[in-house]
Amino acid sequence: MQNYKAPQRDALFLMREILNFDEHYAELGFQDASPDMISAIFAEGAKFAENVLAPLNQVGDDQGCEWQEGEVTTPDGFKEAYQQYVEGGWPSLAHPEEFGGQGLPYSLASVLAEWVSGANHSWAMYPGLSQGCMETLKAHGTEQQKKQFLPQLVEGRWTGTMCLTEPHCGSDLGMLKTKAEPDANGMYSITGTKIFISAGEHDMSENIVHIVLARLPDAPQGTKGISLFIVPKFNVGTDGELLDRNAVSCGSIEHKMGIKGSATCVINFDGAKGYLIGTPNKGLHCMFTFMNMARIGTGLEGLAATEATFQGALSYARDRLQFRSARGPQNLQGPADPIIVHPDVRRMLLTQKAFREGNRALAIYCMQLVDKTLYSQDADTRKLAESKLALLTPIVKAFLTETAQEATSYGMQVYGGHGYIKEWGMEQLARDTRICTMYEGTTGIQALDLLARKVIGSQGELLKLFTQDVRDFCHQTRHTTQFSEWSNTLEQLLDQWLQLSDDIAQRAANNPDEIGAASVDYLMYSGYITVGYFWLRMAVEAQQKLDAGTTEKDFYVSKLYTARFYFDKLLSRTRSLVTSMEAGADSLMAMEEDQFLIG
Structure with missing residues (x-):
């Protein structure tokens, strides 16, 4: 398997030479995000991705997760890698200092998120879902909810999920049946079943904070009657201390085509204690804070796979000797020429490379727009960025993941029969990446969102x-x-x-x-x-x-x-x-x- 290398030079080219991030960060008040600081963060992030996560990629695929009596065990090394991730301060990078964060911009953390996913897609799912959970709490949570949940999430001691889909409704959230009954203490009793919950149960963090869509008793039908709730695995005191186990359980985990090291869970809520986020019956609006960032994150997963498959295919094409070039022998000392001399191999490699670099430019541009929506003090700047993001988000999610299917297919094809063999890692990339066109809204849903x-x-x-x-x-x-x-x-x-x-x-x-x-x-x-x-x-x-x-x-x-x-x-x-x-x-x-x- 080709050793993954984080594309530091290409990211810096886009940020500094194409999109002028130095001025961008200065305008938003991120004085600490200096060129030297960014280079240092990238160097350390690359080491973590290359040396800690990449060696665990095939381990996760071989072992998968294990479910036993509601508990999930992650593959060997996953838990230890997560502890290194927390100790390195990576979860807190782009979160406010008031909650224990480092106060750096979203875009900086998102560039690193691509590398984490490129090194180990399955592992990246665990901290990845936490980011949207935290953004939802920051945008819509009460001050008390932020105090209870954000410091531990920001630190990485707790992780987060998003719980939307149910067995009968898929993407049609207007059909969901999970119930939320108010109690005498101003809390809610949540009852229902959610499926396809990434990182819904695991052994890597002390607590898991579920962001759950549910219906209040008097809610109108359809999407206009959906509310949003915080439902932790372990109940939490007013100061964020862990209490007793909540009535939340993992009924099973899915046996999947790919990302086998990521636990995809059936989560049962049996009268679980929950906290209302935002206004009753406006939960879908609040959830879109989570979903829109998750959609960009999914686009980054497609980009990450395109990068990884290109690296593997390029290395193999340079070394593998097969046939002679139509232009005459190029490798005079060998029995055949490296396959990179052949036009069709070039076609596949250049397609991967063109998507790898062009798609990254679009992704980092959108990260820049997200920064403006989150941090700009100028209302017109925020509004303009929000408008451009509205158009580009479905393109980022769908185009970057659809082209990743083509790129990973070519990664296998460049290897010929070896691409179909597990040890080379190309077929794993194709399997792992296949889900990206499906979750967070399928390509068809993104396309309707864009056009309609x-x-x-x-x-x-x-x-x-x-x-x-x-x-x-x-x-x-x-x-x-x-x-x-x-x-x-x-x-x-x-x-x-x-x-x-x-x-x-x-x-x-x-x-x-x-x-x-x-x-x-x-x-x-x-x-x-x-x-x-x-x-x-x-x-x-x-x-x-x-x-x-x-x-x-x-x-x-x-x-x-x-x-x-x-x-x-x-x-x-x-x-x-x-x-x-x-x-x-x-x-x-x-x-x-x-x-x-x-x-």
């Missing part, structure tokens, strides 16, 4: 807001001969993007199925254009560095060649997506249900 709610629902305003940024940059580069073709291509696609959006909206006025029929193609089309914008920005910066006589010539030349590949081979996929969108809903919906025949 964000684009058509805003009458195109959110889309125009972002495309204007892209158009402005294209205007800056259109007179640069080297990049004029790419910028012109992007501008044409922007016009087409707006026109397609309008066309689908008009067709949907007569046939609502038109939105669902076009939505996934629309999302992928949007993703290719968005990532193309960031590749143009990276290419322009790379050329400027080369013109200035950089000492890192290979790094920047590599950016230019990969950008060229993206514009030639990947951005052109938008054409077939347009053809599919323009075909409409008829061929999807014409067949009657009983005409879907078997045999």
Whole structure:
């Protein structure tokens, strides 16, 4: 198995040279987030990912988790790695000092989260869910709730979950049945069953704080009648001290295709003590604080897998000798040439590389926007960032995870038959990453959110807001001969993007199925254009560095060649997506249900 290496240089390139994070942090008042401090944090985070977590990745896959009488044991080394994580102060990095945090920005912790996931996806699930739990408490909890729960969560002694899905309702949360009965003490008795709860039970922390959706007795039907509750595994005193065991139990764990070291639990609440968060019947609104950050986090998991599979495939392609190059022997001292000389292997590697770097640019840009929504003191700045995030979040979640399926498939393919063999690690990446298109809202749900709610629902305003940024940059580069073709291509696609959006909206006025029929193609089309914008920005910066006589010539030349590949081979996929969108809903919906025949 290829040893994972955290992509420090690429992250710093994006943060410092493309997105100007030094000025960004200064404007938000993060004086401690200096370039030297960031480099030091990245170096230590990389060591932890590479030396502690990566060696446990295959262990987790081999052993999985063990359930016995409601208790879950994690794979060998997972608990000890988590203690190192806590002792290193990593859980507290981006949380307020008043709760024991280090007061650093969300984006800094999120870059590290990619590396943690790239090194060991299963392990990363345990602390990963805690972040959204803490953000929900910070945004919607009372002062007493924050005092009771946040210090221990921030320290990492406790972990958190999100409990939405139930056996009968899946993503249709309006159907959930978990009940919340008020008691005489102002608390609530929570009863029901939740499924697919990542990190719902384990042996790595002292307590687990569940954020649970449930219905009050007089709640209206549907999503308008959902409230949100804190339900800890162990009851908690007013000062945060642990008390007796709450009526929360793990009924079983799922036997999964991948991320086997992550406990995916059935959690039963049998009259468990809970605390209402926010306003009654407004729980889904509060939960979106959790869900939106989780969706970006899931996009990062897709990015992390793309990085890891590229590293493995590249290493193998450089070493594996098979056949001779069509151009004649390249490895004169060997019996064959390394497979990296063959065009089809190059196609797969460059596709991985283009998604690896282009998707990371989009992800870190969105992290920057999240920073602004969380920390900016200027209302207009926050509003603008929120609007851009509204459009881009479903793209980050779905595009980065869908392209990860392609990248991890290529990771196996580059290895040939060896890619299908467990010891090499490529098939594990494909299995582990498959879930990313499903949880936190499937690709189809993200696509409907993007097209129906964000684009058509805003009458195109959110889309125009972002495309204007892209158009402005294209205007800056259109007179640069080297990049004029790419910028012109992007501008044409922007016009087409707006026109397609309008066309689908008009067709949907007569046939609502038109939105669902076009939505996934629309999302992928949007993703290719968005990532193309960031590749143009990276290419322009790379050329400027080369013109200035950089000492890192290979790094920047590599950016230019990969950008060229993206514009030639990947951005052109938008054409077939347009053809599919323009075909409409008829061929999807014409067949009657009983005409879907078997045999």
